[in-house]
Amino acid sequence: MLIPHPLLGLRDASEFTYLGDAALLDRPDGMAPDAAARFHDYVHLRDNPAGLHRELWFHEQGDRSWLVVTRNTLTHEILGAELARDVKTGGAA
Amino acid sequence: MRYSGFKVLREALTGHKGWQPIWRNPDPQPAYDYIIVGGGGHGLATAYYLARTFRQARIAVLEKSWLGSGNIGRNTTIIRSNYGLPGNQPFYEFSMKLWEGLEQELNFNAMISQRGILNLIHSDGQRDAYRRRGNAVMLSGADAELLDQAQVRRMYPWLNYDNARFPIKGGLLQRRAGTARHDGVAWGYARGADLAGVDLIQNCEVTGFRIDGGTLRGVETSRGYIAAGKVGVAVAGSTSRVMAQAGMRLPIESHVLQAFVTEGLKPVIDGVITFGAGHFYVSQSDKGGLVFGGDIDGYNSYAQRGNLGVIEDVAQGGMALMPMIGRARLLRVWGGIMDMSMDGSPIIDRTPVRGLYLNAGWCYGGFKATPASGYAFAHLLATDTPHPTARAMRLDRFERGRPIDEKGMGATPNLH
Numbered sequence: 001m002l003i004p005h006p007l008l009g010l011r012d013a014s015e016f017t018y019l020g021d022a023a024l025l026d027r028p029d030g031m032a033p034d035a036a037a038r039f040h041d042y043v044h045l046r047d048n049p050a051g052l053h054r055e056l057w058f059h060e061q062g063d064r065s066w067l068v069v070t071r072n073t074l075t076h077e078i079l080g081a082e083l084a085r086d087v088k089t090g091g092a093a
Numbered sequence: 094m095r096y097s098g099f100k101v102l103r104e105a106l107t108g109h110k111g112w113q114p115i116w117r118n119p120d121p122q123p124a125y126d127y128i129i130v131g132g133g134g135h136g137l138a139t140a141y142y143l144a145r146t147f148r149q150a151r152i153a154v155l156e157k158s159w160l161g162s163g164n165i166g167r168n169t170t171i172i173r174s175n176y177g178l179p180g181n182q183p184f185y186e187f188s189m190k191l192w193e194g195l196e197q198e199l200n201f202n203a204m205i206s207q208r209g210i211l212n213l214i215h216s217d218g219q220r221d222a223y224r225r226r227g228n229a230v231m232l233s234g235a236d237a238e239l240l241d242q243a244q245v246r247r248m249y250p251w252l253n254y255d256n257a258r259f260p261i262k263g264g265l266l267q268r269r270a271g272t273a274r275h276d277g278v279a280w281g282y283a284r285g286a287d288l289a290g291v292d293l294i295q296n297c298e299v300t301g302f303r304i305d306g307g308t309l310r311g312v313e314t315s316r317g318y319i320a321a322g323k324v325g326v327a328v329a330g331s332t333s334r335v336m337a338q339a340g341m342r343l344p345i346e347s348h349v350l351q352a353f354v355t356e357g358l359k360p361v362i363d364g365v366i367t368f369g370a371g372h373f374y375v376s377q378s379d380k381g382g383l384v385f386g387g388d389i390d391g392y393n394s395y396a397q398r399g400n401l402g403v404i405e406d407v408a409q410g411g412m413a414l415m416p417m418i419g420r421a422r423l424l425r426v427w428g429g430i431m432d433m434s435m436d437g438s439p440i441i442d443r444t445p446v447r448g449l450y451l452n453a454g455w456c457y458g459g460f461k462a463t464p465a466s467g468y469a470f471a472h473l474l475a476t477d478t479p480h481p482t483a484r485a486m487r488l489d490r491f492e493r494g495r496p497i498d499e500k501g502m503g504a505t506p507n508l509h
Contacts, residue, residue, distance in 0.1 A: 041342070045342040045343065
């Protein structure tokens with residue numbers, strides 16, 4: 001698989017390590033009254049879709065940036081990649 | 094029809110005209126007491142034990158494709174009971190005992206061969222870790238032996254003992270471990286279940302659950318609605334997709350694991366060898382092919398095929414351990430979809446929906462578990478209590494802080 005890195009162009013997926021669903025960017029509020037239940041869901045439960053999946057890849061053997069890659073889990077087709085920082089800040093950074 | 098030497102002889106002398114299909118192909122009834130979703134190894138074993146051992150009736154297995162078309166036909170056929178944790182090991186030893194009696198129980202040749210599994214040791218630290226594992230294995234009543242380098246040399250003189258990075262210093266051996274004919278296991282359980290009156294319904298995909306006030310009433314399928322008293326789901330890599338139809342999110346990611354077989358070769362490996370440090374394990378099939386594998390690819394996948402990076406990694410592991418494998422030509426590479434759980438251990442439990450039960454999270458260890466998984470799931474379905482060896486395999490164990498994490502990796506499915 002080749003990942004279209006927004007800064008470095010097409011890079012082999014073997015340069016990256018994989019974390020999982022990009023929903024992990026949305027960390028629950030640890031001060032919320034139901035924080036324990038929300039953190040259980042955040043840490044342990046996954047949508048695990050068959051089809052389009054937005055997921056976190058770390059360019060460990062490259063520029064060490066985190067990317068949000070959109071990929072089809074049925075075909076391994078990669079539809080796009082963004083810097084996770086831009087996704088997290090809505091592109092404002 | 095019972096299989097026997099006499100039957101084989103008689104058929105040989107009468108032109109093989111007496112062999113019959115070994116299960117019926119019935120249409121679904123409007124209602125069953127038990128529906129098992131998934132006609133793979135675990136689903137068929139569940140139906141078999143439910144009917145035979147727990148004496149239940151009106152049972153159907155629904156399979157979206159043909160029987161045994163998923164991971165039971167795609168694994169590397171290894172059976173063993175050498176786990177470390179008390180939540181796992183008694184269960185896998187129970188499975189090993191069922192394997193040992195399986196062919197007699199099913200009257201079916203599953204080619205079970207207790208040829209031994211050897212985990213290689215490369216350092217003093219690893220020897221300590223394996224000694225601890227071996228002691229845990231023996232505490233459950235299973236067998237384990239710690240071998241020094243000379244003993245390993247006697248078994249496999251051709252291994253690469255002087256690898257600079259991973260010299261072989263010994264091994265942990267379980268003699269009762271081995272291999273089984275994976276498809277034969279599915280066929281044996283299917284035949285046994287059919288003979289016990291279970292309806293095996295193929296090409297029947299579950300497309301939804303009918304749930305009424307938190308209680309399951311039945312399943313919608315590609316062949317119409319079927320009412321059910323209890324429904325057990327055993328669909329491995331498809332677990333998240335099927336259970337999403339009941340509104341559930343699970344502690345599971347689906348990942349692809351690749352496996353490999355070479356052309357047929359003369360006998361060279363009479364057991365199973367694992368080279369954990371090099372992400373490689375190998376055995377030789379009775380047809381002569383070297384059957385081997387390594388790690389999962391590591392990203393979510395439903396594709397039943399993987400990428401070249403892992404193929405290269407596994408091949409490098411093979412070359413490091415047994416350089417002669419470089420002369421063998423690879424015949425096939427394939428992939429299966431693993432239901433990787435958050436702690437690397439399975440789930441056999443009730444769900445928040447009354448009447449709906451789940452058997453999942455087998456990661457890449459489901460084949461060896463097939464008999465005990467079926468037995469324990471049937472126990473749960475029939476009695477509404479967990480089997481004594483499967484009490485820890487609860488769906489809510491992550492909320493309760495009771496994971497069964499053999500490798501101590503935490504909630505990272507692709508590292509288990």
